[in-house]
Amino acid sequence: MSTFFARLVSYWVIMLTILVCIPLIGHNTTSLSYVQSREKLQVALPPTAFLLLNPFSAQSLAPPTPAPLIVPKEEQSKVPPASVPKRTDSVAVQKKNRSNSPTVTALPASVNSTQERVVTxxxxxxxxxxxxxxxxxxxxxxxxxxxxxxxxxxxxxxxxxxxxxxxxxxxxxxxxxxxxxxxxxxxxxxxxxxxxxxxxxxxxxxxxxxxxxxxxxxxxxxxxxxxxxxxxxxxxxx
Missing domain, CATH: 2.40.40.10 (RlpA-like domain)
Structure with a gap:
């Protein structure tokens, strides 16, 4: 009779031990599979994709570089050429100098004496x-x-x-x-x-x-x- 109770107790101890160990074994297996999957994902994807998948990363993505604007040749021919400003300052200075210059009138040809030549x-x-x-x-x-x-x-x-x-x-x-x-x-x-x-x-x-x-x-x-x-x-x- 004592042997029966001893076996019964041993049975229940084994069963309790199994029930306690099963959750621990499952948790370790899940953690191991998550680490292995994460390592495989790092190898398969580029670094920028990993940064997107990992929101807790301290690194920030660089702003995207805008693509150059490509204008078709048909549209380029329609673009008017840039107008070149005309230079009018030199012309304006020349006109001003001409207007300020006095009008000089010489004597007739009959006055040939240099001492008595008059300019008005x-x-x-x-x-x-x-x-x-x-x-x-x-x-x-x-x-x-x-x-x-x-x-x-x-x-x-x-x-x-x-x-x-x-x-x-x-x-x-x-x-x-x-x-x-x-x-x-x-x-x-x-x-x-x-x-x-x-x-x-x-x-x-x-x-x-x-x-x-x-x-x-x-x-x-x-x-x-x-x-x-x-x-x-x-x-x-x-």
């Missing part, structure tokens, strides 16, 4: 001159009422010095101013004494013009007269 700016009075006086300026032209000669006269249009009258050049002055003298008349310009007149004396100057309309429009004026260069007083031989 913007048609102003000459800076160098021999003498200055206030002139009583009038105008005349070719014609019977002005010179007493008609167009049929052989000396029609010929001055007292033998030169032909010319608008913009000829003036008549008194005998105290010799032929060939170069004058500058205020507001009129340079003229040369080539003629005389019965009523032209003292400070009177008679300016030749093309027609009576211009003569009447000019009238009589009081202007400054500059003697720029004395003439030699010689007449022209015809």
């Amino acid at each position: 700016a913007n048609c102003k009075s000459p800076k160098q001159y021999v003498q200055k006086f206030r002139g009583n300026i009038s105008a005349y032209t070719n014609g019977l009422s002005e010179t007493g000669k008609t167009s049929r006269h052989p000396d029609y249009g010929i001055t007292a010095s033998g030169h032909r009258t010319k608008a913009g050049v000829t003036v008549a002055a008194g005998r105290h101013i010799p032929y060939g003298t170069v004058l500058y008349i205020e507001g009129i310009g340079y003229r040369t004494v080539h003629d005389r007149g019965g009523a032209i004396k003292g400070n009177k100057i008679d300016v030749f013009m093309s027609n009576m309309k211009q003569v009447n429009a000019f009238g009589r004026r009081h202007l400054d007269v500059y003697i720029v260069k004395w003439g030699d007083g010689k007449r022209k031989h015809r």
Whole structure:
């Protein structure tokens, strides 16, 4: 009877031992299989995939590199070329320099003396001159009422010095101013004494013009007269 109870107790001890050991054996087997599966996965997948599968990894993924934009050749031909800005600064500087430069007017070719050569700016009075006086300026032209000669006269249009009258050049002055003298008349310009007149004396100057309309429009004026260069007083031989 005692032997039966001893076997029964041994049986239950063995059964309890088996029941306790089975969970421990299953846990170890599961852990071992998980480690083996993880090692196989590391070998099969690249490192970046492992980082994605392992959320507890301290490493962070690098930002993806954008792919280059590829434009088809058909679209490239439609893209307008970049416009090149025009250079206008040099042109603007040149125009400014030209506008600031003074206008220079030289004497006529008849004034050949370097000592008495005069250069004026913007048609102003000459800076160098021999003498200055206030002139009583009038105008005349070719014609019977002005010179007493008609167009049929052989000396029609010929001055007292033998030169032909010319608008913009000829003036008549008194005998105290010799032929060939170069004058500058205020507001009129340079003229040369080539003629005389019965009523032209003292400070009177008679300016030749093309027609009576211009003569009447000019009238009589009081202007400054500059003697720029004395003439030699010689007449022209015809």
